[in-house]
Amino acid sequence: MTTDLGMPLSPSGAPGATGTAGVPRLADGTALTKKDFTSDQEVRWCPGCGDYAILAAVQGFLPELGLKRENIVFVSGIGCSSRFPYYLDTFGMHSIHGRAPAIATGLAATREDLSVWVVTGDGDALSIGGNHLIHALRRNVNLKILLFNNEIYGLTKGQYSPTSHVGQVTKSTPLGSLDTPFNPVSLALGAEASFVARTMDSDRQHLTSVLRAAAEHRGSALVEIYQNCPIFNDGVFDVLKDRTEAAARILHLTDGEEVAAGDNVVVRDDRGSLDVVPRADADPSRIVRHDVSAADPSAAFALSRLDSPDLGHVPMGVFRNVQRPTYDDGLREQIASAQTNEITDADIDALLAGRDTWTVGNPAGS
Amino acid sequence: MSTKLVQKLDRVVIRFAGDSGDGMQLTGDRFTSQTALLGNDLSTLPNFPAEIRAPQGTLPGVSSFQLHFADHNVLTPGDAPDVLVAMNPAALKANLRDLPRGATIIVNTDEFTKRNLSKVGYAESPLDDGSLESYHVHPVALTSIAVEALASFTDLTRKEKERAKNMFALGLLSWLYTRPMDGTEVFLKAKFADKPVILEANLAALRAGFNYGETTEDFSVSYEVAPATMAPGTYRNVTGNVALSLGLVAAAHRAHLPLFLGSYPITPASDILHTLAGLKRYGVATMQAEDEIAGVGAALGASFGGALGVTTTSGPGLALKAETIGLAVSLELPLIVCDIQRGGPSTGLPTKTEQADLLQALFGRNGESPVAVVAPSTPADCFEIAVEAVRIATTYRTPVIVLSDGYLANGSEPWRLPRTAELPDITVEFATEPNATDDKGEPVFHPYLRDPETLARPWAIPGTPGLEHRVGGIEKADVTGNISYDPDNHDHMTRLRQAKIDGIADTIAPLEVDDPTGDADVLVLGWGSTFGPIAAAVRLARIAGARVAQAHLRHLNPFPANTGEVLRRYERVIVPEMNLGQLALLLRARYLVDVESHTSVRGLPFQAGELADVIATAVASLSDAHLKETAQ
Numbered sequence: 001m002t003t004d005l006g007m008p009l010s011p012s013g014a015p016g017a018t019g020t021a022g023v024p025r026l027a028d029g030t031a032l033t034k035k036d037f038t039s040d041q042e043v044r045w046c047p048g049c050g051d052y053a054i055l056a057a058v059q060g061f062l063p064e065l066g067l068k069r070e071n072i073v074f075v076s077g078i079g080c081s082s083r084f085p086y087y088l089d090t091f092g093m094h095s096i097h098g099r100a101p102a103i104a105t106g107l108a109a110t111r112e113d114l115s116v117w118v119v120t121g122d123g124d125a126l127s128i129g130g131n132h133l134i135h136a137l138r139r140n141v142n143l144k145i146l147l148f149n150n151e152i153y154g155l156t157k158g159q160y161s162p163t164s165h166v167g168q169v170t171k172s173t174p175l176g177s178l179d180t181p182f183n184p185v186s187l188a189l190g191a192e193a194s195f196v197a198r199t200m201d202s203d204r205q206h207l208t209s210v211l212r213a214a215a216e217h218r219g220s221a222l223v224e225i226y227q228n229c230p231i232f233n234d235g236v237f238d239v240l241k242d243r244t245e246a247a248a249r250i251l252h253l254t255d256g257e258e259v260a261a262g263d264n265v266v267v268r269d270d271r272g273s274l275d276v277v278p279r280a281d282a283d284p285s286r287i288v289r290h291d292v293s294a295a296d297p298s299a300a301f302a303l304s305r306l307d308s309p310d311l312g313h314v315p316m317g318v319f320r321n322v323q324r325p326t327y328d329d330g331l332r333e334q335i336a337s338a339q340t341n342e343i344t345d346a347d348i349d350a351l352l353a354g355r356d357t358w359t360v361g362n363p364a365g366s
Numbered sequence: 367m368s369t370k371l372v373q374k375l376d377r378v379v380i381r382f383a384g385d386s387g388d389g390m391q392l393t394g395d396r397f398t399s400q401t402a403l404l405g406n407d408l409s410t411l412p413n414f415p416a417e418i419r420a421p422q423g424t425l426p427g428v429s430s431f432q433l434h435f436a437d438h439n440v441l442t443p444g445d446a447p448d449v450l451v452a453m454n455p456a457a458l459k460a461n462l463r464d465l466p467r468g469a470t471i472i473v474n475t476d477e478f479t480k481r482n483l484s485k486v487g488y489a490e491s492p493l494d495d496g497s498l499e500s501y502h503v504h505p506v507a508l509t510s511i512a513v514e515a516l517a518s519f520t521d522l523t524r525k526e527k528e529r530a531k532n533m534f535a536l537g538l539l540s541w542l543y544t545r546p547m548d549g550t551e552v553f554l555k556a557k558f559a560d561k562p563v564i565l566e567a568n569l570a571a572l573r574a575g576f577n578y579g580e581t582t583e584d585f586s587v588s589y590e591v592a593p594a595t596m597a598p599g600t601y602r603n604v605t606g607n608v609a610l611s612l613g614l615v616a617a618a619h620r621a622h623l624p625l626f627l628g629s630y631p632i633t634p635a636s637d638i639l640h641t642l643a644g645l646k647r648y649g650v651a652t653m654q655a656e657d658e659i660a661g662v663g664a665a666l667g668a669s670f671g672g673a674l675g676v677t678t679t680s681g682p683g684l685a686l687k688a689e690t691i692g693l694a695v696s697l698e699l700p701l702i703v704c705d706i707q708r709g710g711p712s713t714g715l716p717t718k719t720e721q722a723d724l725l726q727a728l729f730g731r732n733g734e735s736p737v738a739v740v741a742p743s744t745p746a747d748c749f750e751i752a753v754e755a756v757r758i759a760t761t762y763r764t765p766v767i768v769l770s771d772g773y774l775a776n777g778s779e780p781w782r783l784p785r786t787a788e789l790p791d792i793t794v795e796f797a798t799e800p801n802a803t804d805d806k807g808e809p810v811f812h813p814y815l816r817d818p819e820t821l822a823r824p825w826a827i828p829g830t831p832g833l834e835h836r837v838g839g840i841e842k843a844d845v846t847g848n849i850s851y852d853p854d855n856h857d858h859m860t861r862l863r864q865a866k867i868d869g870i871a872d873t874i875a876p877l878e879v880d881d882p883t884g885d886a887d888v889l890v891l892g893w894g895s896t897f898g899p900i901a902a903a904v905r906l907a908r909i910a911g912a913r914v915a916q917a918h919l920r921h922l923n924p925f926p927a928n929t930g931e932v933l934r935r936y937e938r939v940i941v942p943e944m945n946l947g948q949l950a951l952l953l954r955a956r957y958l959v960d961v962e963s964h965t966s967v968r969g970l971p972f973q974a975g976e977l978a979d980v981i982a983t984a985v986a987s988l989s990d991a992h993l994k995e996t997a998q
Contacts, residue, residue: 024829039836041848070831075667085836086849091828093670094838095663096693102628102660106667106675107828109651110626114671114828132663135656331651338646348619348786351648352612352749354602356549357783358403361598 015323019142019218022112024068032063039089045080050201050227054148055087057207062090065215067115074117075104077124080155081148081227084119098129101136104143109328115215118145123153126162126182133222134191139327140219144211147184147224148201152233165309170232185304185319188222189297195221196300197318201228202241206316213318219326239311251276251306253317255292259303261313266306274302276313292321370580371587377436378543378591379444382535383461384453384474386419386429389532394431396536396553400545402603402780405593406435409898411443411971412776416633416716423477423485428460437592441902443777445973451535453477453508456486467500472538474531476509504584508534515574519567526564530571537575544590547572599782606745606774607634609781610704611641613752614676615648616784620753621760621792623674627652628664630683633716634772635706638678658686662703666690669699670837672796672827674756676702681710681723684767685730691765692731693839695863698814698823700759700766702752707771709969718969719772721894722945727767728923728952734860736867738762739923741769743897746781748774751920757792758870763822769922771944773971774895797824800832802845811835813847821866868924877926879935881915882908888984889936891961893919893949896942896972903977910978912985919949930957938984940964942977 014021026032037059045051062072072090076082078097085092095103100118108116118136125133125147136143152170153159159172163184167176188196195217199210207225214221226237239245248262259266260279267286269275274288291299300320306313341347380397384390391412398410411432420427434444449470452458454477465471478491492498493505512534516527533554540547551569558565579585604612618625629639631654643652651673655661662677669675679687684705694701707723709715727739738758742751748770755766800809801824813835814823826833835847843850844858879889892900897918904916917932919925933939933953939961941950947963954961964980966972 041836068829068831070834071829073828086838088836089834091834092836092838093667093697094836094840096689096839099659099663099690102655102663103667103670105660106626106628106653106664106669106673107671108667109653109664110624110668110673111671111828131656132660135660331653335646335649335651339649340647343619343648345619345786347648348616349783351645352602352616352783352786353600354604356399356403357600357602358405359600360405360593360596 017218018216019144019221020065020067020115020215021218023071023115024113025066026068031066032069034059034063036069037062037089039087041086043087044083046231048230049080050150050229051081051084051148053201053204054146054207054225054227055084057204058211059088061208061211064212065115071113072115072117073107074119075100075107076119077121077129078155079121079124079153080229081119081121082124098124098127099132100124101129101132101143101145105136105139105141105327108141108143109331112328112332116143118143120145120147121154122147122149122151122161122163122184126184126187130162134187137188137191137193137220137222140192140194140324141327142218142220142329144214144221145223147222148227149184149224150227150229150233151181151236152229154229154232158232183304183307184222184224186301189301189304189320192297193222193320194219194322194324195318196320197221198224198226198316200226200237200240200316210318213321217321219324237311240314249311249314251303251313251315253290253292253303253315253319255290255318257290259288259290259315264313266303274306276306292318294320295322370585372544373587373589375589375591376438377434377440378449378589379432379434379447380449380451380539381430381432381447381461381464382451383428383430383457384532385422385456386415386417386427387422388429388453389529390429390431390453393532393536394433396550397539397545398433398603398778399549399553400540400547401433401435402601403549404545405596406591407438407440407594407596407780408433408435408603408778409440409443410434410778411773413970414717423454423456423482425456425460425486428456430457430461435591437594439594440779441898441905442971442974445975451539453531453535455482455488455492458492459486459488465501468502470502470504471498472504472506472535474508474535475505476507506538506578506584511578512571512574516567516570519563519570521563522567527567530567533568533571534575534578537572537577538579541576541579542585542588544588547576596780597782601780601782603778604746604749604781605637605776605778606742606748606770607637607706607776608641609746609748610742610752610768610770611638611645613749614642614674614702614756615645615650616749616786616789617753617756617792618650618674619648619786620789621674621756621794623672623760623794625650625676626665626668626673627676627678628655628661628668629653629678630655630658630661632658632680632683634708634775635678635680635683635704637775638704638706658683659690662687662690662701666694666697666699666701669694669701670697670827672825674700674702674760676704678704678706680706680708680716681726682713684723684726688731691737691767692733692735694765695731695735695737696839696842697837698763698863699825700763702755702759702766702768704768704770706775707769709967715969717772719895719971720944720967720969721769721771721896722948722967723769724893724922724945724948725951727769734864736864737923738764738766738867738870739769740766740921741894741919742774743894743918743920745774745777745779747920749781749784753789753792754920757790760792760794761822761873762820762866762870763825764867769894771895794825796830797826797833798830812845813837814842815845816862821862821869871924871927874921874924874926876928877917877919877932879915879917879932880904883913886913886915887937887988888913888981889915889917889932889939890981891917891919891933891939891941892943893922896944899972899974899977900942902974903972903981906974906978907981907985910982912982914981914985922949925956929953930959933957933959933961937988938962940980940984942972942980944972
């Protein structure tokens, strides 16, 4: 249930508006290139880091938006992934640990004309910054949040993260991690996220298509990107990078299509959740067709629960993409509908005076 | 027309006290408003428990509101009430020790039941055992008379009728001190516009209280306090939190910046959030964040985008915001952080006042992390200090911490309205063009190229073509803003950030000393909300013949440039503070002057009488010493 606040909708907040409505576009016939988005800073990730591939994909994708470069902002927290803004020739802020969604919220709320992106990692977003992440998603601020998940702390040199597996041996868990990991997609869906997707550093085409959908979406978009840390957690997603293995394991989420991987297909089971079974054994009436815009997030949540620690089955793609009012549009609309005129000195004088004044003597000018 | 005697007074201190649910804050507020409209100068002190509803009738549940009004300039809410309105035994017991002998006590006898008396440890009613014989006690069955007055309201339950007893008390006090009630009637009509029966009942109780005073023989005299002589102008009564909110709005208007508040509810700062949330018409955006950190983070994000980013909090919240304020220091962006101080440490005394966050404001961050710190001295001064904070933040591209406190936040005084057009012009200019050229002669933008005078870096907001750049919390190379781990650069940048804050002293007024005889040997120096009590104490000491000088700091970082010179001019410098000597520590360290601390952390403002004694003792000891020298 929603409450109709009875507010006039601004053009950029109108139903069906895209994520970049209200952001100035390049003049017709002009376009930017990947080079225009490449800053002069030397990239300092470890050789072989998955971040390089993501950076290249983002730099390659941004020109596609057709936006003015100066109206794009990347805000990050702390961690390896959070160095990202330095390497993009846009406006950027490398902030403090976990706080990027909060900072980006203030920016997006006050600047309708910006395309605001958050770059974060599993430690930054889900551990120290968990609170800000869930609240940004709940509010549905028009932010695109790229969560690089490598299931380890890289910058601090190899401690376990909130997505590390139970039993994972790291510098801070020599006898194995005891913590149950977060599933970032389930967490985001539980936080009322209106757009949630998962993709992978090495699959540029898929990554780009997810970025495109995220940018198109008006509201918070959480994109989990599986990313390899070659130093502290090397090869954690390797089985998904092998063509044969991937075909059997990756459950592609395509709107309107059956959810399947290789010979297996996803069906509704008797307990109201989902199961992966051989297609030959599946009751055709129970095979799940993906509905990305289902109003009820339960179906998307059930899909997110198909993850298994051994990566036996991994749903990839857009889990959920629904329209609902965004916080920043709502805030602007409340202000716009309250404002009746350009505020003058006389308006401020009246505000300062309030309703209970008295006059002493004969004030100058009156 | 009254046939009773009307006596003229020059000043009165009234304290309304009752259970948290008795509506004493509202009663005090309304009496204050009536008094303000009459033209008296005034000062107020609300004092209430942190619990929303402590157990009824108990000492922890007592809520009070004190008002000092006079026909002359008023500096404090008054040390001791002349009149106590006690709505129950707990209110009497909790406040009696503050009452001088001879004070008037109006008690609601209906609440002096065996049960209520025993709740607060009275074996026998103090109304009957003679223990109040040094006071003028007026026992009034406030509740039952109010209920009786509402007999014709058949739709109302007895409980609902009882609730109007505070309006009955207000009516009685309005008669006693000859206050017009029109304003309160208008207020009630607006408050209960949707509840006509409740409105009529409240109006009836109010008038019944007034008429009771007029007719009962218990009150034979009523009083008048003539309007104070005040500078010509239009006035309103204002609390510190409202003045601070209005100051932020006016300053944003003068700076031509949209105002964005990111805040998390916390006592005693929440009223600023409430006030600003109601000012959307003025373009004010407010966001109730998920926590203190998000509040300041969102404000900083808004500043990055070219808005005036503001966050409001109290001590525990300031602790949580420390890291983000440090980021703002590194980013060199404007940010206003309002800390409405309360008793600490930890949760401390949420509804009581203290000024013990000074060192936290100055030094409560990692690394060398200087920020500007200012403090208002009175409730109305909160307006001017907000404008000053915005001027500093936008001119120097720095966080500014405003140190108000619970006493200023909830206390009120008449405020002579400024004219918006006469406020300082603090128009901000964003960077619009590249400010340098690269090796190839191409125009480039250097985000950390400074203004030679203010040392401020350009405020280059997203959306400005050609100025794309990245900022962050990692140390940056001077000028280019690129990441730099170079030792010399870090030393240079650390000193630059400090020099920028120190340089603010060039644009702040010198510390003014009030020394009417020009030959005082003792200086009393304060900061923040102690201004009123110190000024009142100095006034008392001077009346008693002491030669004493007074000065008050509104800028705590940097200090006014002449501070050291002022301190060295006096043989003794007394620094009263509601902490254990934080300003004194700073002054001693910075100026090597042997200042003397006088401190109190009782959750309440200083009493003028107490400070006057401290001053008199200091002055007398010097006179004795001088006499001895002369004798030798």
